[in-house]
Amino acid sequence: MHDLDQFGRFLEPALLILVSLAGGPKHGYAIMDDIAQVCQVRLGPGTLYGALTRLEDQGWIEALAADQRRRPYQLTDMGSRMLHQHLARVQQVTGIGFQRLGRV
């Protein structure tokens, strides 16, 4: 089983957070903002922190020193590898999907 698949309802938010952090370290509100702009998806605060907690537990992201009340997060090497693997898999499925749609 792919590790991200264990996230249940937090799978998609976790993937979006990893994609957002691939662009550089960000704190909670900046992640929400970035995802809303790039993916047109607005994550609720409960969902955001549910996914962040799981990603940190897995060691795919890590917290940096707090800036006042805000704490930025960044991708770890393991998180980066995981995101790469997952995106490659999604790309493969997407390619096959478009190819088959083209035939229809």
Add this chain to the structure above:
Amino acid sequence: MKRWLVRLYPRAWRQRYGEEFQAVLDQQVLTIRDVVDIVRGAGDAQRTAFAHAFRDHFMPTFLLTIRQRSRQLLLALVLVYSTGYGTARATEFLVHTTTNRYTPRSTHGIHALYTYEMYNPYPDMNPWEIAYWPLCMLESVTWMLVDSIYQPAA
């Protein structure tokens, strides 16, 4: 309202994420959808905290107790079973010898297992099967011992 929502999360979670979560909430106007999302998130965090506490504290203690006390637990099981069974059989024996008629078996407690199997229309789905076989074996041994000691008059 926002502080109250943060307080829905478990204490350990609040110690780690509480301040930054509060900061995220303070930066926006919460909609009903956000409130529902936070309540769901808090429920999820409570469930996760409970599962971790169960895995880290309760389960090791529980398993260790079973392992350390296995002899005592087995003895207690045999004693409880044999006391209950012995009392039931003794009552049955007394009633039989004083009234000269057999008493039907109880439909409650351990004896219900026999009745259940007898009337169970789905024998393959008998949920008592796991408990039933060791009890049967124990009963056979008990009765072998009883029969070897007690010889009723013909």
